[in-house]
Structures are given as structure tokens and as C-alpha cells.
Amino acid sequence: MNNDCTILVMGISATGKSTLAKALAERVSGSYVDADDFHSEAAKQVMQDGESIDQVMRAHWITRLSDYLQHEASGITVLAYSGLIAAQRKQLMAASNRAIGLLLTGEPSVIAERMNARKSHFASPNMLTSQLALFEPLTPDENLIFTLAVEDATEQQLALAINYMKTQGILTHEATN
Numbered sequence: 740m741n742n743d744c745t746i747l748v749m750g751i752s753a754t755g756k757s758t759l760a761k762a763l764a765e766r767v768s769g770s771y772v773d774a775d776d777f778h779s780e781a782a783k784q785v786m787q788d789g790e791s792i793d794q795v796m797r798a799h800w801i802t803r804l805s806d807y808l809q810h811e812a813s814g815i816t817v818l819a820y821s822g823l824i825a826a827q828r829k830q831l832m833a834a835s836n837r838a839i840g841l842l843l844t845g846e847p848s849v850i851a852e853r854m855n856a857r858k859s860h861f862a863s864p865n866m867l868t869s870q871l872a873l874f875e876p877l878t879p880d881e882n883l884i885f886t887l888a889v890e891d892a893t894e895q896q897l898a899l900a901i902n903y904m905k906t907q908g909i910l911t912h913e914a915t916n
């Protein structure tokens with residue numbers, strides 16, 4: 740394992756994971772990685788049709804992501820990843836030397852608005868219902884995952900995330916100045 744740390748930025752589709760993860764990667768001089776890039780073409784087609792991927796497709800996707808984190812990632816990796824299933828969140832948190840999570844949650848109506856407004860993305864807005872149904876709430880042992888509000892501006896989410904990372908010893912004060 741060559742990576743110092745992975746920051747998993749999680750939440751159902753259109754909660755703002757990619758937006759926050761890109762901003763955070765820039766702020767901490769890390770690498771932004773989008774879990775969307777690890778989907779098969781067949782999985783993308785399913786999501787384009789407005790469905791969430793099935794368990795088998797999700798398991799293959801998680802294996803590819805886990806392999807990447809274990810063997811290819813280096814430095815600080817900021818991964819935008821849905822994290823719907825608790826056991827899989829734990830698997831990816833365990834795939835790095837060090838990992839923390841940020842979870843974007845909020846009102847379904849706000850998320851629906853963002854999904855509908857988003858044009859250039861393979862996931863169809865019809866996915867919202869299945870994403871909400873599939874999402875498994877955090878379990879008590881998932882204590883390195885910090886929840887952020889989708890309703891907050893990205894800058895505010897970023898400030899809270901940086902503060903959390905400092906309290907967890909992931910960042911020094913100097914690293915983000």
C-alpha cells in the first residue's frame with residue numbers, strides 16, 4: 740500500500756460528492772478519483788435506464804475500487820463513491836492504511852432538484868427512489884464517517900471537512916494553509 744490516506748466522500752447520487760471531492764482534493768493536494776470511472780459499460784446502461792445497479796454489479800465494482808485503493812492509489816486519495824451498503828463502505832475504508840469518510844445527506848426534494856438540473860451525467864433522475872431505498876444508514880461502529888448537509892454551500896462543507904480531518908490528525912494546520 741503506497742497511499743497515505745483515503746478520504747471517501749459518500750452519499751446517494753447527486754448529493755454533491757464529485758463537487759466536494761474535487762474541491763477537497765485541490766485543497767489538500769490530493770488526487771481526486773471518481774468511483775463512476777470504475778463502472779462497467781453494462782452498469783452505466785442500467786443507471787441510464789433509471790435503475791440502480793444490482794448486487795452482482797455492485798460487488799464487482801467494489802472489488803475493482805478496493806484493488807485500486809490497495810495497489811494503485813498513492814498520496815492522499817479523495818474518492819467520490821456512493822457508499823450505499825454498510826458492509827461495502829467498511830470494506831473500502833479498510834482498503835487503505837488510513838481512511839476517513841464524509842457522508843452527504845439531506846432532503847430528498849433538494850437532491851431531486853439537483854438530479855433533474857444535471858444534464859451531462861449518465862445516471863437518470865429516476866434513480867432517486869431506488870437510491871434512497873438502498874442506502875443503509877451508518878452503523879454505530881462507523882465512527883470515522885462525518886456527516887455533512889447537502890443544503891450547505893460547497894465552501895461550508897469544505898471548511899467543516901477540513902476541520903474534521905484536523906481533529907482526526909489527518910491534516911496538520913500547515914497542510915491546508
Ligand SMILES: Nc1ncnc2c1ncn2[C@@H]1O[C@H](COP(=O)(O)OP(=O)(O)O)[C@@H](O)[C@H]1O
Pocket residue numbers: 750751752753754755756757758759819853854856857889890891892893
Ligand atoms: N453544495 C452544493 N450546493 C448547490 N449545488 C451543488 C452543491 N454540490 C453540488 N451541487 C450541484 O448538484 C449537482 C450534483 O452534484 P455532483 O457533485 O455531480 O453529485 P454526485 O457526485 O453526488 O452525483 C451538480 O449540478 C452540482 O453542481
Ligand SMILES: O=C(O)[C@H](O)[C@@H](O)[C@H](O)[C@H](O)COP(=O)(O)O
Pocket residue numbers: 751752753774775778786791792797821822823862870
Ligand atoms: O448503486 C450504487 O452503488 C450507486 O448507484 C452507484 O452506482 C453510484 O451512485 C452511481 O455511480 C451514480 O453516479 P453518481 O452517484 O455520481 O450520481
